[in-house]
Amino acid sequence: MASVLSINNVTKFYGSLKALNNVSFEVPEQSVFGILGPNGSGKITLLGILLDVLKANNGNILWFGHPPTMDDRKKIGSLLETPNFYQYLSPVNNLKITHSISGRGSIDEIDTILKKVKLYERKDNRFNQFSLGMKQRLAIAAALLGSPKVLVLDEPTNGLDPVGIAEIRELIIELRNNGHTIIMASHLLDEVEKVCTHVAILKTGNLLTTGNVNEVLTDDDIIELSAYDLNKLAEILKHYGKNISIDVKMNAVSITLPKGTAKLDDVNKFCFDKGIILNHLILKKQRLEAKFFELTNN
């Protein structure tokens, strides 16, 4: 699949602080690409460089296979950091400015898009009378204007209530299903796990890992099983794999196998042949949260 975006050896300093260290990865077309990382990992710096508000000290980026131009940015719907709008203007007039600068969408589309983000009733109020959640909704409306093929969203659910968060999540899935490419930064792992197809994990400016969500998330297969005699089960499993642990509280034994090699029916047959009858057998995917802690703690 073609790359929407290639990031090549990007390095950025703030004075002597290295905010990004030689970061490279590719964002494939029609993916929902999550950029993950703890606070201060360089997520926003990276997005800032992608959108030309920050200048990289080294390395380069390619949008759609060529060095970025302002016409590329016009085609990208973006929400960076906080919602940035003219405080004294209404949402309609703010979106008119977005339209006027980017050429995306049309004046007629503004009402429709305000209805979509549930701001239509407040369309004549000034922006500075808005709550944080409403500001965020307007920022999403601005990014959606003209239905751009590529969206860059920084913490899109920031400041939203649970209903709002669910709505944005559905919106992102809907966009993904319609073939849009979405690049989003987030520290909400749950959010990323639910919508992203690809991830890149950053820590203090270094890229720890990147790739397909399923590949990054499950480096190893973990099988959890249980039987009447846990000790005997653990004993015989020694012939099957490594990293066997007994969880007394959960009344289960877990065994770690190399990625993609866990075959539950094989395990079941193996135990049965050794005279143990299982009463519990499940393949567990390592949750993103656990993986995230594992990766960022090293």
Added chain:
Amino acid sequence: MNSPITNKTQMKSLLKTEWLKIKYYRAFWWITGITTLAYPGINFLFYNVYSKIGDNKDQVSRMAKFLIGNPFSFPEAWHTVAYFSSYFVFLPAVVVIMFITNEYTFKTHRQNIIDGWSRNQFMLSKLIDVVIISMIVTVLLAIISFLFGLINKSESNGTMFDMSYYIVLFLLQTFSQLSIAFLIGFLIRKAFLSLGIFLFYFLILEPILVNVAKFKFDDIGRFLPLAISDRVIPVPAFLGKISPEGYQKALDSIPIHIVLTVIFTTVLWVLCFKINSKRDL
């Protein structure tokens, strides 16, 4: 690098966008209103002083009036009104500073780029703001000068529009001085700090420096940022009568100050474009 923008439609789009920002900005309309009152106000004040002299029927006053000539009649009215009105350049300067610092306060200077302007286009849009504001106050000045000229019977031999070039000089001076206000807002980014620095420099610091330099350092103060363009419009003729030699000298140095103002203002904007294309937003 972005190429300089010469495209007409792009220019129109920038203008349209800036107009969207200006149209609903109340401070802009307030200041425009205040300026509309301030220009005729200060001129009326001096006009009154002049009229009072004429009210006395004694020989000396009439002599004085004859010598002075009516500064508010054509064609000198263009010069007089431009000179007095130029003191109020700090009013539109407030708007100019608000327009640039607003972008930093709202972080829309980033959003405009994110939405697809080049950095140079953003700067050009701000240049358009300063031009628009300079034009508005210049149109105001032209109307007020014209009205003062109309109601005062001309006693000079000159024709009505002889000195109307002072409108152009006023535009040049206003644009140059508003550009300085812009530069301060652009560099400082904080509205009230920028306003404070500009007003302090405009009202206090530079006048002091210019006056000190006048007596001690061979008038080197004429090369200070505001003074460069101040001297494009020298004192009106009737005040010039106090020192005819000095007045002639001031008139003679207008052309050189026009050149200096153009150079200074051009350099200032080139600097703004350069800084803006390099720094993090």
